[in-house]
Amino acid sequence: MIAIQKEDVDIGQLINAAKKRNAGAVVVFDGIVRDDDIREMELEAYEEVAVKELEKIAGEAKTLHNLCSVDIVHRIGRLSVGENILVIVVSAGHRQEAYDGSRFIIEAIKAGVPIWKKELTKDGGRWVPGEHAHGSGKSIR
């Protein structure tokens, strides 16, 4: 499952689905809203492009790290502290591949997928700066 959605994610269901017969390890990454003195977080995405890029990242991760399955669900809309933002569930034959594949996916998302976060505070709001500020337009993966 590759999706950008407002609804929450059933992580248990994704884990069960990831348990393929050839899988020996499932790794779950769950990015959640941290309380940095904020009321809520608002997320927006260039959805059509972001979904395609997530699909590409999932395909690359599967090939590079020999994964059995990849699920990526990124949420948008308003989220409260503690809510799920991004869930990545991967399975692989062995733990090393599963850990490496999961790490590859989160780093690739942070590097280039068009999604933005705004922290809503009691004084207004502030956009979260990207970790990869660039305007070269070139792929940085």
Add this chain to the structure above:
Amino acid sequence: MTVKVRFFARFRELFGTDIVTDATPGTSFIDLIKKIADKNREGYDAIFDTNGAFREFVILMKNGRRIDCADAGKTMINDGDEIAVFPPVAGG
């Protein structure tokens, strides 16, 4: 010809969500964005530097594909194109 321009995040707050605009054949990517930004001083300054070039962190897309800022002057706009302009991404 008609072109759709999409701004995201801080740029969306400055310019609006989706802008459908007319453009004459031979209009470049940077000319089109300048035409829109000229109506909004704060927005213009957020996207362009004092020399009128895209600020180094601005990301450009044409029909879902990234365009190098340095190529924005020679990238021509065609009827039905979807153009996107946005700040660095911060997902995850």
